[in-house]
Amino acid sequence: MTNLYINTDNSPGTISKNIYGHFSEHLGRCIYGGIWVGKDSPIPNTDGIRNDVAEALKKLRIPVLRWPGGCFADEYHWMDGIGPYEKRPKMINTHWGGVVEDNSFGTHEFMRFCEMIGAEPYINGNVGSGTVYEMQQWVEYITFDGVSPMSELRKQNGRAEPWKLKFFGVGNENWGCGGNMRPEYYADVYRRYATYVRNYGSNKIFKIACGPSEGDTHWTEVLMREACKFMDGLSLHYYTIPTGNWSDKGSSTEFDEAEWFSTLRNTLRMDELIRKHSTIMDKYDPEKRVALIVDEWGTWYNVEPGTNPGFLYQQNTVRDALVAGINLNIFNTYCDRVRMANIAQLVNVLQSVILTEGEKMVLTPTYHVFDMYKDHMEGKLLQTGISGTAPEYGFNGENIPAISVSSSMSPDSDEILVTLCNLDPENSQDIRIEIRGSGLRQYKTASCTVLAGSAINAHNTFDAPDNVKPATLGEIPVANGILEAKLAPMSVTALKIK
Amino acid sequence: MNEPLCKGCSASVRLSPEEIKKLFGETLRIKDIKVVSEEEYHKRLAHCKTCASLQYGTTCAHCGCIVEIRAKLAAFHCPYPFDPKW
Numbered sequence: 180m181t182n183l184y185i186n187t188d189n190s191p192g193t194i195s196k197n198i199y200g201h202f203s204e205h206l207g208r209c210i211y212g213g214i215w216v217g218k219d220s221p222i223p224n225t226d227g228i229r230n231d232v233a234e235a236l237k238k239l240r241i242p243v244l245r246w247p248g249g250c251f252a253d254e255y256h257w258m259d260g261i262g263p264y265e266k267r268p269k270m271i272n273t274h275w276g277g278v279v280e281d282n283s284f285g286t287h288e289f290m291r292f293c294e295m296i297g298a299e300p301y302i303n304g305n306v307g308s309g310t311v312y313e314m315q316q317w318v319e320y321i322t323f324d325g326v327s328p329m330s331e332l333r334k335q336n337g338r339a340e341p342w343k344l345k346f347f348g349v350g351n352e353n354w355g356c357g358g359n360m361r362p363e364y365y366a367d368v369y370r371r372y373a374t375y376v377r378n379y380g381s382n383k384i385f386k387i388a389c390g391p392s393e394g395d396t397h398w399t400e401v402l403m404r405e406a407c408k409f410m411d412g413l414s415l416h417y418y419t420i421p422t423g424n425w426s427d428k429g430s431s432t433e434f435d436e437a438e439w440f441s442t443l444r445n446t447l448r449m450d451e452l453i454r455k456h457s458t459i460m461d462k463y464d465p466e467k468r469v470a471l472i473v474d475e476w477g478t479w480y481n482v483e484p485g486t487n488p489g490f491l492y493q494q495n496t497v498r499d500a501l502v503a504g505i506n507l508n509i510f511n512t513y514c515d516r517v518r519m520a521n522i523a524q525l526v527n528v529l530q531s532v533i534l535t536e537g538e539k540m541v542l543t544p545t546y547h548v549f550d551m552y553k554d555h556m557e558g559k560l561l562q563t564g565i566s567g568t569a570p571e572y573g574f575n576g577e578n579i580p581a582i583s584v585s586s587s588m589s590p591d592s593d594e595i596l597v598t599l600c601n602l603d604p605e606n607s608q609d610i611r612i613e614i615r616g617s618g619l620r621q622y623k624t625a626s627c628t629v630l631a632g633s634a635i636n637a638h639n640t641f642d643a644p645d646n647v648k649p650a651t652l653g654e655i656p657v658a659n660g661i662l663e664a665k666l667a668p669m670s671v672t673a674l675k676i677k
Numbered sequence: 678m679n680e681p682l683c684k685g686c687s688a689s690v691r692l693s694p695e696e697i698k699k700l701f702g703e704t705l706r707i708k709d710i711k712v713v714s715e716e717e718y719h720k721r722l723a724h725c726k727t728c729a730s731l732q733y734g735t736t737c738a739h740c741g742c743i744v745e746i747r748a749k750l751a752a753f754h755c756p757y758p759f760d761p762k763w
Binding site for chain 1: 689690691692700703704707732733735736738739740741742743746747750757758760761
């Protein structure tokens with residue numbers, strides 16, 4: 180039996196809803212086919228956007244959506260994507276293998292999609308191949324409420340009212356595909372570009388600087404030292420690769436326990452990365468004004484056999500559910516610094532919540548995890564831990580924690596949501612949770628929802644879309660603030676204590 | 678310290694016949710995979726090669742599959758929305 184405690188008197192902070200954000204790039208079939216099918220498509224759509232995908236995403240209450248990249252952002256010229264469709268130029272998206280981009284999904288279409296699913300837009304601007312003027316004009320086009328060339332152009336294109344735009348990224352991966360810059364150079368470039376990302380009227384923009392890749396603490400150090408006061412957020416990108424080898428990352432569905440273990444071990448590294456970068460950020464920003472924005476994370480495998488390698492299409496198993504659950508628990512735990520995260524990517528690319536094929540759509544195990552965790556959004560993080568020896572999952576002489584957990588109290592009531600992952604694919608975990616705190620009301624019951632797989636590679640297909648889905652296991656009694664439960668092997672569990 | 682990885686350079690959508698042949702071999706090595714007859718294969722491919730949804734001469738826009746591979750697999754069908762061609 181593992182003893183967990185939840186201390187309701189001690190809250191390290193509020194879990195920003197934006198931790199449950201997503202990312203959509205012009206890559207493979209994410210935008211084209213996954214979101215946008217065009218107004219003339221036989222697939223039911225609203226203004227060219229798939230109804231089935233929009234409806235499913237709306238249920239997740241996605242708080243924020245990043246677009247248009249990724250690497251694509253630093254090659255995207257936004258003016259190509261406005262105005263009559265027939266006049267929009269076609270371009271070659273060289274960042275993603277020479278794809279022809281016809282620009283039919285541009286600023287208006289993205290903002291419409293955000294409206295449909297209820298998400299805040301997070302636009303990533305072009306630093307690598309764009310100008311300061313171009314970036315300034317894009318913000319003016321979207322947000323300026325008055326007479327100006329850009330607001331007039333927006334009106335000509337059918338939108339009189341400005342949009343609200345809260346989040347803006349100044350470049351993407353500028354240490355790599357976004358210009359191959361050194362941090363010393365990018366810090367100055369960031370300061371210059373960010374100066375012209377202006378607040379018009381009541382619109383206030385949260386400016387996000389390109390942050391480090393994985394463990395590059397030098398980048399964080401330089402950016403925080405040279406540009407801290409000019410930014411609101413600093414990004415971090417870290418992908419989970421089973422083999423650790425970029426040229427043969429491992430299969431999404433054909434793997435053994437060794438790769439199950441290495442995947443979960445590698446994803447747990449997110450905790451260490453956040454701690455390392457946060458320590459540097461604390462040095463320059465002890466008040467934690469600047470947020471760490473993990474705006475690309477998730478699994479990255481070899482593409483599905485028979486699919487185009489440039490499309491980055493991969494399946495999604497119960498292993499991905501564990502990766503999602505573990506990372507979201509980590510982000511919750513560091514909510515004092517991590518205030519946005521965007522899993523890569525929304526549809527049909529990398530660790531997607533939705534896969535499509537023609538008119539068909541399937542929800543992945545990762546979708547269900549986001550659904551099970553969504554009530555953490557804006558919740559009060561509760562100090563949660565294990566008393567005594569924490570159980571471990573060992574394989575081949577190596578050990579990792581067997582349980583990942585976080586808990587929060589609802590902002591609207593005193594209900595507590597506890598989300599737990601059992602990383603062990605063979606053994607269940609018996610747990611006892613003690614809710615501690617002064618002036619506690621009597622908790623009486625906990626509802627239990629479990630996502631588990633029949634095999635380590637269990638997944639949903641277009642022919643069997645409900646192979647992996649959450650099951651509601653009924654109510655668990657709570658007596659004197661204590662409840663007991665059993666975590667199934669390789670499972671994600673959500674307990675809602677009432 | 679190693680140079681950071683640039684993920685954008687990971688793969689191209691444009692494939693040579695040699696690359697397709699290699700991918701074909703890798704797909705057919707999947708255990709228990711069933712393939713269609715040569716006659717059925719060429720019938721299927723003929724539809725794909727004239728389809729408006731074929732991208733880069735190799736890839737179906739509706740599923741992202743390389744049509745020369747998908748058409749060979751018995752369990753698969755044409756993903757054209759509401760109007761499969763095979």
